[in-house]
Amino acid sequence: MTETAADALARLYDLDLSEDPGDLDLYLALAGQTGGPILELAVGSGRIALPLAAAGYEVTGVDLDRAMLARARSAADASGLAVARRLALVHADAREVRLPSAGSFQLASIPLNSVFLMGGRADQAAAVATLAAHLAPGGLAVVDCWLPDAEDLARYDGRVVLEWVREEPGTGRTVTKTGSATWDPTTSTVRLTTVFEAGAQGEPAVRWVRVDSLRLVGPDELVAMAEAAGLRVEALAGDYDLGPLELGADRVILLARRP
Numbered sequence: 565m566t567e568t569a570a571d572a573l574a575r576l577y578d579l580d581l582s583e584d585p586g587d588l589d590l591y592l593a594l595a596g597q598t599g600g601p602i603l604e605l606a607v608g609s610g611r612i613a614l615p616l617a618a619a620g621y622e623v624t625g626v627d628l629d630r631a632m633l634a635r636a637r638s639a640a641d642a643s644g645l646a647v648a649r650r651l652a653l654v655h656a657d658a659r660e661v662r663l664p665s666a667g668s669f670q671l672a673s674i675p676l677n678s679v680f681l682m683g684g685r686a687d688q689a690a691a692v693a694t695l696a697a698h699l700a701p702g703g704l705a706v707v708d709c710w711l712p713d714a715e716d717l718a719r720y721d722g723r724v725v726l727e728w729v730r731e732e733p734g735t736g737r738t739v740t741k742t743g744s745a746t747w748d749p750t751t752s753t754v755r756l757t758t759v760f761e762a763g764a765q766g767e768p769a770v771r772w773v774r775v776d777s778l779r780l781v782g783p784d785e786l787v788a789m790a791e792a793a794g795l796r797v798e799a800l801a802g803d804y805d806l807g808p809l810e811l812g813a814d815r816v817i818l819l820a821r822r823p
């Protein structure tokens with residue numbers, strides 16, 4: 565069967581993220597403190613949800629992309645029955661979903677910049693409200709956002725950047741990722757075009773393109789969204805060790821609790 569663009573891009577997401585962003589230990593540590601059940605909005609292919617399920621937590625993941633969910637499901641199935649049973653995957657929009665289990669989660673997150681992908685400010689606030697609506701009293705919400713500095717944004721002038729060249733495990737294909745982005749300060753939005761080209765000796769090369777619109781969110785906005793959702797902000801951290809948010813930090817991680 566011919567692979568669809570969505571399937572290919574989900575597969576290439578995993579290749580892209582094969583270089584670990586370093587956030588998994590944070591979610592494992594937070595889960596150790598809160599216990600389960602755990603909700604992850606924008607769960608993708610299960611990069612975080614799966615290790616949490618493997619560590620014994622009940623995890624529910626929500627995503628809009630069926631191809632990403634299919635990868636998460638097959639990875640969970642390959643991890644054995646116990647893990648597969650602990651991971652529930654729901655095809656839904658994080659901005660509006662209300663699961664029957666709303667109000668029961670001890671930990672609920674929107675990891676790795678995913679909130680940027682959820683539309684404008686009102687949409688992003690709606691996704692944060694979804695976190696709040698699903699937490700049990702005392703439960704913890706986590707939202708993790710990249711915090712670009714002026715130099716990062718200055719590079720978003722349409723230039724084409726070679727991001728990496730990797731060999732894809734399983735297929736042996738050489739894959740090249742290039743990206744080009746433009747930054748619109750009037751809307752705080754980065755329009756990002758990503759091109760993956762894959763090839764191996766003796767087969768035709770293929771190219772996959774995705775275009776994303778990322779509305780960046782800073783610390784003040786995150787706090788406002790959390791408070792508007794009825795959460796009590798506990799901390800704004802600047803890295804995955806939960807070090808302080810200070811000048812030079814390249815992320816902001818919001819930790820907020822449902823009272």
Ligand SMILES: C[S@@+](CC[C@H](N)C(=O)[O-])C[C@H]1O[C@@H](n2cnc3c(N)ncnc32)[C@H](O)[C@@H]1O
Nearest residue numbers: 606607608611627628629632657658676678681
């Ligand atoms: C950067 S990936 C993150 C996946 C995973 N959480 C991780 O950290 O590897 C972003 C994910 O957000 C999902 N997404 C974007 N908008 C969404 C929405 N409104 N509701 C649910 N998922 C959404 C995309 O389909 C994609 O799988």
